[in-house]
Amino acid sequence: MNWLVFAILSWVALGLEQGFRPALQVGSVNIAPSFVLILLVFISLWVRASSVIPAALILGACLDMLNKVPTETGESVVILGPWALGGALGAFLILNLRAMVFRRNPLTLAVLCFIAAFAAQVVVLAILMFRASYDSVSLQPAATELTQRLLTALYTGLVSILIGPLLQMAAPWIGVRKRTHVASVGPYA
Amino acid sequence: MARRTLSPRAMMWIACVALIGAALIPMRFTWWLSWLHGPFQTVIAPISAPLAKVASWLRPGEGNRAGADDPAVEELRRQVEFYRSEYLLAEQRMEQMARVIEALQDGVPFAQGARLRRVEGTRIGSDLSAGTIEINRGRTHGVTLNTVAVAVAAPQHLVGIVTNIGPMTSSVHVLTDSRIIPSLIEALIVREGVTTPGEIARSPRCQFRPVGDGTLAGTLGIDEAARVQSGDAAFLDDPYWPGSAQRLVMGRVVRIEDTDKPLFRRVVIRPDLDLARVRAVVLRISADDDGARTGDSAGNPGGQP
Numbered sequence: 001m002n003w004l005v006f007a008i009l010s011w012v013a014l015g016l017e018q019g020f021r022p023a024l025q026v027g028s029v030n031i032a033p034s035f036v037l038i039l040l041v042f043i044s045l046w047v048r049a050s051s052v053i054p055a056a057l058i059l060g061a062c063l064d065m066l067n068k069v070p071t072e073t074g075e076s077v078v079i080l081g082p083w084a085l086g087g088a089l090g091a092f093l094i095l096n097l098r099a100m101v102f103r104r105n106p107l108t109l110a111v112l113c114f115i116a117a118f119a120a121q122v123v124v125l126a127i128l129m130f131r132a133s134y135d136s137v138s139l140q141p142a143a144t145e146l147t148q149r150l151l152t153a154l155y156t157g158l159v160s161i162l163i164g165p166l167l168q169m170a171a172p173w174i175g176v177r178k179r180t181h182v183a184s185v186g187p188y189a
Numbered sequence: 190m191a192r193r194t195l196s197p198r199a200m201m202w203i204a205c206v207a208l209i210g211a212a213l214i215p216m217r218f219t220w221w222l223s224w225l226h227g228p229f230q231t232v233i234a235p236i237s238a239p240l241a242k243v244a245s246w247l248r249p250g251e252g253n254r255a256g257a258d259d260p261a262v263e264e265l266r267r268q269v270e271f272y273r274s275e276y277l278l279a280e281q282r283m284e285q286m287a288r289v290i291e292a293l294q295d296g297v298p299f300a301q302g303a304r305l306r307r308v309e310g311t312r313i314g315s316d317l318s319a320g321t322i323e324i325n326r327g328r329t330h331g332v333t334l335n336t337v338a339v340a341v342a343a344p345q346h347l348v349g350i351v352t353n354i355g356p357m358t359s360s361v362h363v364l365t366d367s368r369i370i371p372s373l374i375e376a377l378i379v380r381e382g383v384t385t386p387g388e389i390a391r392s393p394r395c396q397f398r399p400v401g402d403g404t405l406a407g408t409l410g411i412d413e414a415a416r417v418q419s420g421d422a423a424f425l426d427d428p429y430w431p432g433s434a435q436r437l438v439m440g441r442v443v444r445i446e447d448t449d450k451p452l453f454r455r456v457v458i459r460p461d462l463d464l465a466r467v468r469a470v471v472l473r474i475s476a477d478d479d480g481a482r483t484g485d486s487a488g489n490p491g492g493q494p
Binding site: 012014015016018019020021023025027028029030032050053057061062065066067069070071072073074075076078079080081084085088127130131135137138140144 | 197201204205208209210211212213215216219220222223225226229230232233235236237238239240241242243244245247248313314315316317318319320321323334335350352353360362365366367368370371401402403463465466
């Protein structure tokens with residue numbers, strides 16, 4: 001994988017996450033697609049397996065830096081880890097599934113985005129809920145959080161149908177494999 | 190002698206274990222991580238700020254306010270709102286001055302209120318998960334924690350309060366987010382045309398709580414609820430909020446609903462703006478506001494502008 005192109009794409013995805021996401025928000029509730037997760041799934045689907053988890057950890061850590069957590073004292077703080085671990089789990093799931101899917105089908109990216117995003121969201125929520133038991137993390141009720149995160153994952157999958165072709169255009173520069181050989185169909189190929 | 194190096198797989202496992210530790214360590218050990226948020230925002234800002242502008246253009250936060258009338262009517266409405274809010278603030282200050290005079294007569298030393306400084310900031314993004322908007326003004330511009338933000342399009346309309354500051358950026362927790370602290374916000378519901386101090390004093394007071402759908406709701410007794418009608422403005426009047434936020438508009442009554450308890454009604458207010466999508470805000474920086482939405486021990490508001 002070309003790490004310079006990865007850095008540029010990550011920068012753009014983080015900019016979209018920060019700047020453009022509110023335009024796609026559903027009403028006033030926290031349901032909006034995640035552009036960073038779409039990039040993460042695209043990379044997990046196409047890039048050499050050895051580069052996927054480090055890339056997922058980096059993108060997840062960036063999301064941790066971006067998404068602050070409100071506390072009961074009124075301040076919002078950065079918690080490093082939830083998104084990094086959630087992203088890594090999402091990428092790991094895609095690595096295991098990618099040998100079984102038609103990667104060029106636009107719907108593949110959509111379905112995998114939903115799966116990876118929901119897995120990541122569950123990990124993030126579990127960590128934050130656990131922390132809330134001994135720390136001053138302020139969360140909405142678990143059912144509300146889970147519903148919003150499920151719908152966010154679904155929305156991310158839908159938006160990835162539009163973003164997927166654009167990422168495909170950038171694929172030659174990021175270093176994706178042009179062809180999937182018979183010898184490399186295993187999940188860790 | 191051969192030098193031993195860690196394999197990439199081992200390094201990845203070490204990173205995962207370190208992240209699990211960082212994710213679970215109590216906040217008192219990881220508070221310093223919030224310092225990194227500001228520089229990180231500064232790196233993202235060159236791309237997120239133009240995209241936020243595009244997003245504001247596609248879905249403006251001021252949409253439900255502007256465009257309803259022609260510009261002249263809108264300007265007049267803004268002026269009416271300004272003078273109304275200033276008048277209510279002046280009334281509140283007169284009450285406080287009377288208390289100060291009483292305190293001075295008792296020998297309490299006089300403390301001069303801090304001046305209010307206004308700094309305009311542009312929204313460079315939003316953090317939907319935290320219910321905040323990111324502003325391109327930070328510590329270097331004099332922004333402090335608990336600085337109050339109002340909308341540029343409606344200078345008397347409260348947007349939120351600063352909860353995180355970086356060197357060049359800061360985060361404003363919007364009023365309508367259900368996790369804002371304190372979650373109960375007291376407001377004075379003033380009917381259109383009410384001007385005399387007596388009428389203002391008798392106006393219903395209600396403690397509103399953000400619902401999470403862009404509105405705030407509170408309960409009133411049926412007698413007080415009978416004096417409220419759709420369109421009435423709610424002005425913040427809460428000693429636990431900074432002085433620079435007092436008597437700013439929180440929103441307007443959109444409906445009054447029955448509750449399970451027959452003696453109470455639920456009053457729902459909605460801000461005039463979509464607070465999470467405002468293009469720009471004015472930060473009302475006051476030295477007295479640094480430190481808290483706590484008020485003093487007597488329950489008096491923080492510093493007045």
